[in-house]
Amino acid sequence: MHDRLDISMRANHVLFAVLMGVGLICVALAVAMDDMFYLRLGTEALILGGLALSVDILLGFGGLLSLGQALYFGIGAYVSALVLREVPSFWLAMGTATTASLIAGILGGLIANRVRGVYFALITFGMAQVVAKVVYNTRELGASDGLIGVPVLEIPLGIVTVSAGNPAGFFMLTLAVVIALYAAVAYMFTTPFGRVVIALKANEKRVPFLGYNTWAPRMVCYVVAAVVAGIAGALYPMLRGFVSPELMFFASSGNAVIMVVLGGVGTLIGALYGAVLLTFLKSIVGSYTEHHLIAIGVVFIGAILFMPKGVVGVVKPWLERRLTQSETSSASSGDRTSGENS
Amino acid sequence: MGGKTMTLKKLGASVAMAALIAGSASAQDGPIRIGVLTPISGTYAGIGQQVTWGLEMATEEINSAGGIMGRQIELVYEDSEANPAIAVQKAEKLLTSENVDFLTGTVNSGATLAVGQVAERADKLIATTVSFSDAITGEKCSPNVFRVNARAGQQSAALAAWLTQEKPGAKVYYLGPDYEMGRSTVAAFKGNAEAVGANSTGEVYAPLDAKDYSQYFGHIRAAGPEVLYTSVAGNDTVRLFTQMQDFGIRDGLTILGASGTVTSQNIKAIGAAAEGFITGVGYSTLIDTPENKAFVEAFNTRNGADPDLYGADSYGILFAYKQAVEAAGGTGTDAVRTALEGMEWDTPQGKKTIRAGDHQAIQPMYVVQIKDGAFTIANRIDGEAAIGADTCDRF
Numbered sequence: 001m002h003d004r005l006d007i008s009m010r011a012n013h014v015l016f017a018v019l020m021g022v023g024l025i026c027v028a029l030a031v032a033m034d035d036m037f038y039l040r041l042g043t044e045a046l047i048l049g050g051l052a053l054s055v056d057i058l059l060g061f062g063g064l065l066s067l068g069q070a071l072y073f074g075i076g077a078y079v080s081a082l083v084l085r086e087v088p089s090f091w092l093a094m095g096t097a098t099t100a101s102l103i104a105g106i107l108g109g110l111i112a113n114r115v116r117g118v119y120f121a122l123i124t125f126g127m128a129q130v131v132a133k134v135v136y137n138t139r140e141l142g143a144s145d146g147l148i149g150v151p152v153l154e155i156p157l158g159i160v161t162v163s164a165g166n167p168a169g170f171f172m173l174t175l176a177v178v179i180a181l182y183a184a185v186a187y188m189f190t191t192p193f194g195r196v197v198i199a200l201k202a203n204e205k206r207v208p209f210l211g212y213n214t215w216a217p218r219m220v221c222y223v224v225a226a227v228v229a230g231i232a233g234a235l236y237p238m239l240r241g242f243v244s245p246e247l248m249f250f251a252s253s254g255n256a257v258i259m260v261v262l263g264g265v266g267t268l269i270g271a272l273y274g275a276v277l278l279t280f281l282k283s284i285v286g287s288y289t290e291h292h293l294i295a296i297g298v299v300f301i302g303a304i305l306f307m308p309k310g311v312v313g314v315v316k317p318w319l320e321r322r323l324t325q326s327e328t329s330s331a332s333s334g335d336r337t338s339g340e341n342s
Numbered sequence: 343m344g345g346k347t348m349t350l351k352k353l354g355a356s357v358a359m360a361a362l363i364a365g366s367a368s369a370q371d372g373p374i375r376i377g378v379l380t381p382i383s384g385t386y387a388g389i390g391q392q393v394t395w396g397l398e399m400a401t402e403e404i405n406s407a408g409g410i411m412g413r414q415i416e417l418v419y420e421d422s423e424a425n426p427a428i429a430v431q432k433a434e435k436l437l438t439s440e441n442v443d444f445l446t447g448t449v450n451s452g453a454t455l456a457v458g459q460v461a462e463r464a465d466k467l468i469a470t471t472v473s474f475s476d477a478i479t480g481e482k483c484s485p486n487v488f489r490v491n492a493r494a495g496q497q498s499a500a501l502a503a504w505l506t507q508e509k510p511g512a513k514v515y516y517l518g519p520d521y522e523m524g525r526s527t528v529a530a531f532k533g534n535a536e537a538v539g540a541n542s543t544g545e546v547y548a549p550l551d552a553k554d555y556s557q558y559f560g561h562i563r564a565a566g567p568e569v570l571y572t573s574v575a576g577n578d579t580v581r582l583f584t585q586m587q588d589f590g591i592r593d594g595l596t597i598l599g600a601s602g603t604v605t606s607q608n609i610k611a612i613g614a615a616a617e618g619f620i621t622g623v624g625y626s627t628l629i630d631t632p633e634n635k636a637f638v639e640a641f642n643t644r645n646g647a648d649p650d651l652y653g654a655d656s657y658g659i660l661f662a663y664k665q666a667v668e669a670a671g672g673t674g675t676d677a678v679r680t681a682l683e684g685m686e687w688d689t690p691q692g693k694k695t696i697r698a699g700d701h702q703a704i705q706p707m708y709v710v711q712i713k714d715g716a717f718t719i720a721n722r723i724d725g726e727a728a729i730g731a732d733t734c735d736r737f
Contacts, residue, residue, distance in 0.1 A: 037439030044431065137520065144521035145452045145475070146426055148459045148482065165463070241463070242456045244426040251425070283431065286421055290382040 005198070007327070009190055011319040012269045015312055016182060019272060023175065031168050039167035041283055042276070043239055046174045049275030050181055050232025051252070052259035053268060057225040059257070060266030061189055062218060063201030065121045067253050068128025071108070072101045072226040074248030075131075076233025078141065081150050081243040090155040094234050101230020102223065109222040113215070116204075125250065132248035146244025150237040164238045174235055178272065181228050186268055188224065197221045262303050264310025273311050373416035374409070374673060376401075376660070377436035379429060379457065380447035382421040385551050388576055388607040389472060389652050393447050394419075395645045396471070396656030410664045411671075418442055422453055429453035430460055437464040443673040444468070446659055451475030451526070458487035465675050467682075469663075471655040474573075474600065475526045476733075479702035483734035486675075488682060488701040490662060490694065491655040492624030492728075494530040494573075497601050499728040500622030500707035502534035504721055505569070509596065510538075515567035516545035517558060517582070519574045524550075527573035527600045535571070543567050548574070548582075555582045559591050573600035580608050583615035596620065604712065605650040619712045620720065625651040625691045626710050628719050637690035649690075658689035662696070695725070700734035 023042070030039045051073045058064040076097040083093040112123050135141050142148075153164040155173065162169040188194045196217045199207050207214050237243050246252070255278065263274025281299065286292040307314055378397055380390040401415045409415060418440050420432035429448060436442045437460060445461060445468040448454040454473040461468045462484050469488040470478065474497070479489050505512060514535055518524030524547060532542060543565035546558050562570065574582050579599075586592040592615060601623040604616050627638045627648050637657070641649040649657070663678075665687050670677035683698035694705045707728040709721035 035439070037435050040434060041431065143525070145455055145477065145482075148455050152463070240427070240430050240456075241459055242426070242430065244452055244456065246425050246427050283435065286432070287435070290421055292421065293383060 005190065005195070007320050007323050008267075008316075009186055010323055011316050012186065012267055012312075014319055014323075015267075015269045015273075015316070019269065019276070020175070020179070027168055027171055036167045039171050040239065041279060043167070043171045043174045044236075045276045045279035046171075046178050046272070047232050047235050047239065048256065048259065048279060049272040050178055050235070051229050051256045052263070052271035052275045053178075053181060053185065054225040054229035054232070055253075055256045056260045056265065056268055056271040057185060057221060057228065059260060060268070060270075061194070061197055061201060062221040062225075064218075064222070065257070066112075066124040066225070067121045067250065067257065068124035068126070069225065069229050069256055070248050070250075070252035071124075071128035071131055072104060072229035073233035073236075073252065073256075074128075074135070074243075074245070075104050076101050076230030077236040077243045077247050078135065078147070079230075080234035081147050081237035082141075084150045084153065084237060085147065088151050088153055090153055090238070093238075094231065097230050097234035098227060101226050101233070104230070105223040105226025106219075108226060109219050113218055113222060125253070128248055128253055129250065132245050135248065136245040142244075144245060146242050146246075147237075148242040150241045150243075152241070153238050155238075170239065174239075177231065177235060181231060182268060182272070185224070185228065189268075193217060193220070258300055260310075262300065262310055264312030264316070267310070267312045267316065270310045270312040277311065371413065373414045374444075374667070375416050375418055375440065375442040376663070377433070377440065377442035377445035378417050378419045378447040379422045379432055379436060379445060379453075380419075381424040381449050382419070384424050385576055385578075386424045386449045389449050389602070390447070392605075392607065392650055392653035393449070393471060393656045395641070395647075396649065396653040396658075397447070397660060399641060399644055400657045400660035404660060404664055410667050415660065422448060424450050424453065426450075426452045426456040430456045433457040433460045433468075434464070437461060437466050442466070444663055444678075446471060446656070448473060450521075451478060452521075454478055454487070455482055458484040461486045467675055467678060469659050471659050472602075472652050474602070476530060477526065479700040480733045483700050483736050485679065485701075485737040488696060488703075490659050490696070490703045491651065492601070492622075492705060492707060493702060494527040494600070495534075495730045496624065496705075496707055496728045497622040498527070498531040498534040499730065500709050500721070500723045501531060501571075501598050501620070502538050502540075503723055503727075504620065504622070504709040505535055505540060505598070506538040507721070509540075509569060512540050512569045512596075513543045513565070513567045514540045514569045514571055515543050515562055515565050517562070517570060517572045517574070518545070518547050519550050519552075519578060520547035521550055524573050528571065531571050531573075531598075540569070548578075550578070552578060553581065555585045556589060559586070559589050562591055567595065569596045569598055571598045572603060575600070575602040576608060577611075579603050580611045583612045583619075587615040601651055605652075606648045607650060609712070609715070613715075616712050617715070621710055622723075623651055623708050623710055624705050625649075625654040626708050626717055626719060628710070628717055629691055629708065630719075631690075631692065633688070633692075634690045654690050658687075658691075658694065661689065662687045662694075697729070697732060699732040702729070702732075704729045 055069045058066045079097045079100040080093040083096050136144050155162045162173050164170045196212050259274035259278050260271045264270025285295045380393045382390050405414045422429040448457050448470050449472045451473040454470045467486050471491050474494045476493050476495050516528045518528040597619050599621045601621050604619050609616055666678050666681035667673055669681040682696050686693055686695045694703045696703050704725040706725045707723040708719050710717045711720045
């Protein structure tokens with residue numbers, strides 16, 4: 001038998017499959033039409049989706065609003081860029097970026113997790129601004145110019161070698177990384193540990209009475225979010241060939257929060273929908289009018305007023321009812337659900 | 343049988359040839375598309391406006407005179423928001439999806455550098471008409487990037503020449519905006535000024551878009567300089583100068599600045615606080631030549647404002663591109679690059695030459711001073727004297 005969290009997660013998985021399906025169809029179309037720009041824009045949307053996913057881990061499950069999640073995205077991006085400029089190795093770059101964001105996440109978590117609520121939002125914002133300004137003023141890190149000259153990477157993946165300069169190939173690689181991140185995070189929240197994190201969001205004071213430590217789950221949640229953002233960030237310089245301090249600025253963190261709210265808080269998959277929507281919306285509207293920021297603002301307000309649970313929230317209740325029905329009907333007609341679950 | 347197949351083959355071949363010719367002919371007759379990636383929103387929107395005016399005016403003139411090799415120019419706009427991450431995405435759209443032949447308009451130096459790399463990978467050429475940073479045609483030069491405006495080093499050389507004449511051995515304080523352009527302009531001027539015997543008394547960097555500059559006034563007062571050098575731009579200058587005026591720091595201090603510090607865009611807003619300000623520029627509306635007078639009049643009639651250096655340099659770039667395409671016989675990247683290297687062309691501010699070694703335009707520099715709310719030319723420095731060494735070693 002499955003409880004509400006399982007049903008909710010399964011609804012997310014269905015929506016994830018839909019997004020991936022649509023994504024793959026779009027890739028096929030783009031390759032057929034020999035388009036390069038939209039494929040690479042889609043890749044950027046997925047990378048930013050990784051950052052949004054990290055915001056949703058904190059906001060949707062931990063109940064913690066981070067306004068500085070771009071810090072870890074930027075650390076991943078800068079470490080990856082610095083490594084790639086010296087040694088053009090995909091695995092080395094990913095490994096060091098993951099390690100760096102893990103360490104940064106532990107340090108940041110030790111500071112940020114001392115406080116709650118609005119103070120948490122402010123301290124995450126502050127940490128990101130401080131690091132961004134340090135990078136902005138450090139000549140060795142390219143300062144405000146950023147770092148250019150990240151080579152076009154050849155990525156050996158066992159049987160095939162993907163070039164970061166090949167739009168379709170690198171899109172598929174990014175998609176694979178995002179799928180892995182999504183799957184790992186979704187799995188984490190269905191484990192008993194993940195449920196403690198969710199319980200913290202619901203009522204932090206009651207959890208200790210049930211015999212659970214509250215500090216450790218919150219800390220792990222924060223560090224996992226940092227690592228997810230760092231891994232996503234590590235892909236950025238491979239796509240764009242440069243990094244700049246703007247990646248760590250509030251605009252990046254704020255955009256990620258908007259993506260999550262637009263897509264649907266606490267759904268994981270909503271972060272990816274939001275990232276794709278916002279990235280394409282910005283690019284397309286921006287080409288038609290100089291007042292694109294107003295248009296984005298109107299869309300955002302409209303989404304909050306009319307879709308408080310985000311784009312995903314529009315179809316998810318219906319999907320959950322369907323899944324519950326099939327669950328009860330299949331349970332009554334014999335246990336055949338195990339195959340569908342996997 | 344054999345004869346018939348021959349005819350069929352011939353027919354097929356000639357059809358293919360005809361299609362090829364038709365195809366290439368349509369590409370030759372269609373407009374030349376030029377991407378304009380410039381900040382339309384944000385703190386540099388005013389600069390983007392001058393860039394747009396200059397480019398549009400040049401486009402209208404070239405198009406009404408028959409275009410480039412019979413092809414009309416079409417400008418394709420994108421908003422760079424003065425953010426390199428946005429600029430790179432938009433540049434890729436222009437260069438690969440919109441398939442523009444050439445790209446210009448980038449303002450902040452970080453964006454120009456990052457977009458230059460995109461252009462290199464897309465095998466297209468770009469030119470900046472605004473960015474000051476010496477690195478763009480120096481240590482971080484690219485075979486696909488050109489600069490037709492004066493870089494920080496050229497402006498500093500002009501100002502340093504004025505300093506030796508008027509205030510030899512002066513005590514100088516430096517105040518720059520805290521980003522690449524600010525730091526590189528201050529470093530360049532400091533080097534030039536110290537080389538001619540000026541005494542540096544201190545330097546400070548204020549964040550871009552700072553609202554309050556009074557926190558720096560204590561340092562300035564304590565250092566007691568005779569000359570303040572600043573490279574803030576746009577609305578930042580308005581706040582800095584008016585606040586200095588309000589706090590009485592402005593009195594008795596000679597302010598030197600980058601050429602973007604006071605322009606026709608912000609001079610009215612600064613008002614009396616701008617009086618006496620001195621800068622080195624590659625362009626001024628006061629340049630006393632018939633070409634420039636005609637340009638200023640036409641620009642003012644069309645746009646309702648005088649051109650500043652951005653407007654004039656952006657206007658000039660399209661004529662450079664036109665001449666290069668005509669010399670190259672087409673818009674092919676390698677041919678146009680070769681044609682641009684070492685090319686001399688006419689602009690409202692006189693003849694400019696693109697140095698082949700680093701793609702930096704060589705041009706005469708002017709020292710201008712604000713008197714009674716208007717710029718006056720105080721000195722002229724030859725292009726060769728202000729250009730400085732070629733430090734680009736990539737091509």
